[in-house]
Amino acid sequence: MKYRFMALILLFSTLAYAELKDKKGPEPKPGAQAAFDFDYEFGRPIRPDEETYNQYRKAHAEHAEKQMGLSAAAVGDGMDTWHWWVGVDNPGFWQDLVNLTGGKENATGLRLDFLRVVMSVPRAERFKRLGLINDPDTVEADKPDQFGLKIDRMKDGALQWDPEKFGYSSGVIGLQLFKNKDFDPKKWNAETYLNDAKGMQPPYKIGMSCVFCHIGMNPLNPPDNPADPKWENLTSTIGNQYLREGLTFGETIEHQSIIYQYMATQEPGTSETSRFPTDSINNPTNINSIFRLRDRLKVAHVEKITPAQATLIKSMYKNAGLELDNIGGALGGTEKEPTLKVPHILTDGSDSMGILMASVRVYVNEGLMHKEWYDSWPVNPWKMTKSVLRGFKPAEFDIIEKWRKDPNSPWMQTERRMPNMATFLMSYDGFPLADAKNGKSYLKNNPKLLNRGKIAFAENCASCHSSKSPDSTITDPVLRKKAWKELVLSDDFLDHNYLSDDQRHAYSEIGTNIQRSEGTNAMRGSTWGQMSSQTYKDQRKEQITVKNLYNPLTGTYDLEWKGPNAYYRTPTLVSIWATAPYFHNNSLGLYNGDPSVKGRMDAFEDGMTKLLTPNKRLGVRSIKVTSTVTTLPDAFPGFKAKHPYFDEMKLKLLEFPVGTPVNLMMSLNPKHFPSLIAAYVKGVVAGRPEKEFPGLVDRRRKAGIEAVKKKMLELNTVPDFIEDRGHTFGSDLSDEDKLALIEYMKRF
Amino acid sequence: MKLSKVVNAAIFLSFIFFTTGAQAKQIEVQMKSISYSPKLIAIHSGDSVVWKNVSYSEHSASGETFDTSSVEPKHKSKAILFEKPGTYTYHCKVHGTTMNGTIKVESK
Known part of the structure; x- marks a missing residue:
């Protein structure tokens, strides 16, 4: 009990110390x-x-x-x-x-x-x-x-x-x-x-x-x-x-630090967009390719928004000089039940208020109106005491009531620049392999093989990975399968095809690592709460149970986790030969850092092979683990100076062995830190009186660490550790069909 | 009498010609990579400013009441005559107010 209390004191004092160290940056005016x-x-x-x-x-x-x-x-x-x-x-x-x-x-x-x-x-x-x-x-x-x-x-x-x-x-x-x-x-x-x-x-x-x-x-x-x-x-x-976003921030940190391990294990080509307004999930997401935006908008979806959001959208369109029915987010519905016809942006499809909103939101994530943004962060390092007092809960970045009042605010200025930027983004098509240097040498001129690949695509991929689809009135499964086949076999199937339905698909359907889709920043009350549709929020109301997750402490697939339903938006396959590795976290397939045509094709072949043959994937080896003995950061200098008995806790000795899953530590809400320390103490004393902790800690440290790891797993925000799992569509195809499909997809 | 009138007239005209001709100057301002040099100049009404682009990119000297429009690099130049006294601020249309200058025009 004493140590639990001490742990709380430690946390609060540390945060108070951080508050005292608060340094407010100057107001920037480029x-x-x-x-x-x-x-x-x-x-x-x-x-x-x-x-x-x-x-x-x-x-x-x-x-x-x-x-x-x-x-x-x-x-x-x-x-x-x-x-x-x-x-x-x-x-x-x-x-x-x-x-x-x-x-x-x-x-x-x-x-x-x-x-x-x-x-x-x-x-x-x-x-x-x-x-x-x-x-x-x-x-x-x-x-x-x-x-x-x-x-x-x-x-x-x-x-x-x-x-x-x-x-x-x-x-x-x-x-x-x-x-x-x-x-x-x-x-x-x-x-x-x-x-x-x-x-x-x-x-x-x-x-x-x-x-x-x-x-x-x-x-x-x-x-x-x-x-x-x-x-x-x-x-x-x-x-x-x-x-390497993580290393750009953290290359110079000592490798023993968990912060370095967290940064170094971030997949190349990903951005951790919830790093600052954290959702307590380590879930970097791939940096999207932007191709065929006009074709993508043809499959935009009507979503419900609130009347307050409709008023906001009208005001934004007026400021940006857009019509209410513009193709980037046409307003519809009624005054009481308004709608917006939108593309699904971000890998989880949460960015669902049209192109204008999504574009300006990204600027906030890059630091636009940061002073106002900080207040929405669950962990605001400039106001740590307040963060603690509100239990590390996030708040909405309030554009409805607050941050759009000044017509010259950075938000409003940026809004006005977005229509032309959207036009610019519409100006990119894909990159045909045949047009690349030596690209044709990678293409087999074999009509029979291509035909076989097209059929495999029609039967296994096209229902999600196409913005063209057969007549929706064809509902009979046999007839629909036939219609898909005819469509994919048609000569112009790939023309103006976004190669995605741009729909959100439930985790239960896709089965890929669930961490990113469980992000909470676009939910009501969180940073981007005003920037996601009501439909998105409604879709996530249902609670699901995820079974048979891998338990890294036991090596068995026996973890069960409950959380809100979660979705991934279908990614485009345009120029897929050039965009490996795959999945929302870039975890599937070879990363070789080689942008040459050969380098891209090597990565493509490897990624596609692993996509279609799951047993060739890294599996458990795709778990992000520490590369060296790792310590929690010694973030308590102020506390130690004031409390000499701190050394009794020997917190700096919370060392984790090589191979510890990084996300055990990095997908935790900071409100749980006192519980971790309490678990450490319990693990060390093993039923003895807590006052014996100082005498036991040196020889029972390992037991303490094991107890902390168990507690970390128990409290983990989303304990899904295998990064390259799921999306096994096509895995039951014959080897010949897989090769034919891969050959066909080189043409995307 | 006639001769003196002619002489007087000649002297007067010469005075007008030489005074105006001698005092109407052309002052050069160089357009550098991202600045004017000199940045501030004082001239008299009737003087001209010649902006000479000694940099590698296009510039202009654009104020509220005057505009050289584009001055190409490689020592191209443009001149503007300033007749009215006043303070004229200007900037480059390509590089914005980062590249700015001021001309003070005083009465003769």
């Missing part, structure tokens, strides 16, 4: 003039034979107008937003994180500082180590600038925009530099900053734009050297399947 003005230092001039962003933009916009009938001006403006817009104030968000984590005494070891990343990771190593894509409009700095910063420099002549609005390139596409109005040259020292950024304002803040995650190597024309791409080697919406 558009504002820096108080201390200085000139950006450019690199060498552009060479006549070098393509710049401006030319890349112009070529794509003109192509979109010619081939798709889209306005070149709108596509170009939308591309600027996609590439450089940071939602006005997100540099302030990232600077707040620097202020929070940049100190040397940071207990977690985590340093969320992009300026440090672009300075400390050599240009030649960024892609290989972190999957970051170097900006072709920049060159490596040959010497430090006037502030001692060695950041890549834009080629002279490449800047063709207002840097107050869009920033200067940092050298990494999607990370833009903005002059910091709080910079004081008298207080600045680059060397000190790199060692301990505590309380120091750098000359530049870094903002994040959409391309940071979404730009990737062009599958049709990959670079010879991925660290040195030209614009012709890039494409803006395929999604960076090589991005």
Whole structure:
């Protein structure tokens, strides 16, 4: 009992300590003039034979107008937003994180500082180590600038925009530099900053734009050297399947830290979009490819929304200059029972209020209006006491009542930029393998084989993975099967086919790892609660029991877990040859980090083989486990200073052996921490009086850890550990059919 | 008498010609990568400002009452005559108000 009380004291004191350490970041205004003005230092001039962003933009916009009938001006403006817009104030968000984590005494070891990343990771190593894509409009700095910063420099002549609005390139596409109005040259020292950024304002803040995650190597024309791409080697919406988001944040943390293990085991090409407004589930999701958006919108779904949401949507459309029946989210229904016709965005289909809402929401996740956003986080590191007092419950980011009142707020400004950005996103089709360098050498010209593959697709895949479908009046199973076959065999089946029904499908149907679909951020009362439809929320009301989950402590499939019904939206198969690994968590198949056509085809073949032959998958080996003995972060310096008896607890000795599932620890609500400590104590004393803990802990530590692990499993938010399970459709096909299907899918 | 009138007229005209011709100046402002140099200049009414693009990208000098429109790189230039006294702020249409300058026009 004493130790349970102590554990509570420990938690509260720690959080109070964090509160005292609160450092409020400065209000960011990228558009504002820096108080201390200085000139950006450019690199060498552009060479006549070098393509710049401006030319890349112009070529794509003109192509979109010619081939798709889209306005070149709108596509170009939308591309600027996609590439450089940071939602006005997100540099302030990232600077707040620097202020929070940049100190040397940071207990977690985590340093969320992009300026440090672009300075400390050599240009030649960024892609290989972190999957970051170097900006072709920049060159490596040959010497430090006037502030001692060695950041890549834009080629002279490449800047063709207002840097107050869009920033200067940092050298990494999607990370833009903005002059910091709080910079004081008298207080600045680059060397000190790199060692301990505590309380120091750098000359530049870094903002994040959409391309940071979404730009990737062009599958049709990959670079010879991925660290040195030209614009012709890039494409803006395929999604960076090589991005190591976790390592970008956590590469420098000591490997013994659970925080490092959590970051390092995040799959390449995924983004943990619920990292900051946490749902206490470690569930990174793949960065979507954006193809054939216009075809996708043809299968948009009518969903219920609330009258308050309908009023909100009307106001948003008015601000953005959109008609109420626009194809990105047509308003319908009645005043009392309004509806919206929407695509299902995000892997769980939770983003269900139309393209405009989904687009601006992403900017919030990148730090737009972050001061307001923090208050919706279950764990707000700037207001830890309040987080504790409300039991780590989230709150809604309130755009209905609060955050859209100011017409010049970052949200409202961003809203107005979205229609052109949507037009830009509509301008991308897929990447036919036949058009890639040596692509044809991977295609077998065998009509019989292809025919067999088409039939296998019609019978096993098409009902979900097609935006075209037979006449809905054909309901007889035999006749419908025949109709599907005829449709898939038709010559134009693949034309303008989004290759997905864009529907949410229940976990019980798909069977893939359930963690992502159990995310709660789009539920009422959570961060994105106002940005999901009523239909989505209603679908999740039903409680389900998930049986036969793998128990990593016993090695048996005997875990049972109850939770709300959960869904995954069907992903598109367009250009699937170029987008491996697969599944919502990029866990299925080989990751080789190789964007060449051969590299992509190797990953495709491996991923497809494992998709269709589940016993070739990693299975239990896909569980994210620690690579070394791991400790919980020593996050209690303030407490220890005040309470000498802390050492009695020896909490720092909560060491977990190699091979411990990372999600045992990282899918826990922080409200459970006192219970874990209590379990540790109980495990050590094993029925003896708790006062004997100090004398027993050294020789019974292992028993204490085992007790903690059991408690972690018991309290786990979603104890589903095998990442590459489920979606076994097609597994009962013959080997010949599987090969034929794989051959056919190369054409997608 | 006639001669003196002619001489006087010649002297007057010469005065007008030389004073106006001598005082109407052309002042050069360089358009650099992301700045004007000099950033602030003082001129007299009747003077012209010549913006010369010495950078590698297109620029303009655009104020409320004047606009050079696009000035191509590689030492292309454009001139604007300032007749009315006042303070004129301007910026580059491509690079926004980050690239800004001021002209103070004083009466002669």
